[in-house]
Amino acid sequence: MSDDHSKHHIVQPTTYATILGALLLFTVLTYYVAFIDLGVLSNFVAMGIAVTKGSLVVLFFMHIFYSTRLLWVVVAGSFGWLGLMLVLTLGDYITRHWDIQHRIFF
Amino acid sequence: MHSSEHSAHHPALAHHFQDLDQQKDATWLAMWVFLGTEIMFFGGLFLAYVIYRSSYPDAFAIASNALNVNMGLGNTFVLIISSFTMAMSVYSAQMAQTGRLVVFLILTLVLGCTFLSVKYFEYKDKFDSHLVPGRHFDFAHHHDPKTGAILEGAHGGSANTESTSHEAGHSEKARREIQIFFSLYFAMTGLHAFHMIIGAGLLIWLIVSSMKGRFSKEYNSPVELVGLYWHFVDIVWIFLFPLLYLIGRHHHG
Numbered sequence: 001m002s003d004d005h006s007k008h009h010i011v012q013p014t015t016y017a018t019i020l021g022a023l024l025l026f027t028v029l030t031y032y033v034a035f036i037d038l039g040v041l042s043n044f045v046a047m048g049i050a051v052t053k054g055s056l057v058v059l060f061f062m063h064i065f066y067s068t069r070l071l072w073v074v075v076a077g078s079f080g081w082l083g084l085m086l087v088l089t090l091g092d093y094i095t096r097h098w099d100i101q102h103r104i105f106f
Numbered sequence: 107m108h109s110s111e112h113s114a115h116h117p118a119l120a121h122h123f124q125d126l127d128q129q130k131d132a133t134w135l136a137m138w139v140f141l142g143t144e145i146m147f148f149g150g151l152f153l154a155y156v157i158y159r160s161s162y163p164d165a166f167a168i169a170s171n172a173l174n175v176n177m178g179l180g181n182t183f184v185l186i187i188s189s190f191t192m193a194m195s196v197y198s199a200q201m202a203q204t205g206r207l208v209v210f211l212i213l214t215l216v217l218g219c220t221f222l223s224v225k226y227f228e229y230k231d232k233f234d235s236h237l238v239p240g241r242h243f244d245f246a247h248h249h250d251p252k253t254g255a256i257l258e259g260a261h262g263g264s265a266n267t268e269s270t271s272h273e274a275g276h277s278e279k280a281r282r283e284i285q286i287f288f289s290l291y292f293a294m295t296g297l298h299a300f301h302m303i304i305g306a307g308l309l310i311w312l313i314v315s316s317m318k319g320r321f322s323k324e325y326n327s328p329v330e331l332v333g334l335y336w337h338f339v340d341i342v343w344i345f346l347f348p349l350l351y352l353i354g355r356h357h358h359g
């Protein structure tokens with residue numbers, strides 16, 4: 001195998017530094033926004049920021065943005081199964097007591 | 107610097123692979139399949155958290171305020187920076203800069219140990235304050251670290267929503283609900299810390315291996331795969347921090 005150029009993308013330090021900056025900013029944001037009472041929106045904001053941070057880590061620190069389609073499918077499937085487990089189980093729990101005013105936190 | 111002269115018969119190329127690229131694709135796929143099982147591993151705990159928190163939202167908010175948010179925030183910064191130094195380790199390995207590789211790996215290890223040390227002091231404080239679920243659990247005299255107010259007293263005035271736990275912190279029912287939060291806190295952060303300890307062990311192995319010159323431009327999969335593992339543990343914490351430390355802050359802020 002004599003092809004010198006690898007097909008694997010090397011992510012540059014500037015990309016890593018940019019992602020680091022974004023992650024630190026989002027951390028500060030999620031901290032300060034937690035002290036503001038946004039009602040049920042608080043959970044959406046906090047989880048929205050966490051999902052954004054997690055996605056940045058997966059896509060750039062973990063190189064998925066530059067990876068093969070097979071890896072995209074495996075990663076999407078992994079998180080998809082997690083979503084399936086959460087949604088189906090919560091669907092069960094939430095619909096058990098329609099008669100009682102049940103506060104759902106998101 | 108390593109020459110690329112043995113790319114044809116690289117010593118790290120296992121005989122059942124055609125070339126190093128194919129070998130790399132296979133190891134990345136395998137690592138992500140493993141991480142998929144890890145996602146479900148932690149996912150079960152997150153699911154338990156979601157169900158219990160939707161059942162006892164006020165107890166969870168009160169209990170969350172008993173955690174030390176500054177230590178949690180500081181540890182979030184430490185872990186995110188350690189993810190960056192880990193990513194830089196991978197870059198150094200890919201560029202075959204062995205000196206920088208060792209430095210970045212050691213930095214990552216130091217930051218990981220810093221995280222675990224802070225976690226130790228947090229756990230110790232919870233034990234001293236009788237916040238560990240069980241026979242000696244005692245929340246009745248716990249003070250809000252921010253305002254100094256006794257939390258059960260503050261509860262009636264500030265978190266007066268239509269909840270299942272409106273009897274406030276002095277009832278046996280609330281006592282049980284708050285213990286559920288701390289059970290989940292110890293289970294989730296404990297499993298996370300356990301992963302950090304394994305990660306620290308892997309980093310030590312990588313540091314020794316790279317000092318022996320085991321990695322090159324062509325072969326650095328162990329660095330990349332430990333990197334994936336380390337970033338995954340970082341992602342778990344990115345969700346644990348707001349879910350455990352921040353949910354009740356606007357009640358007393």
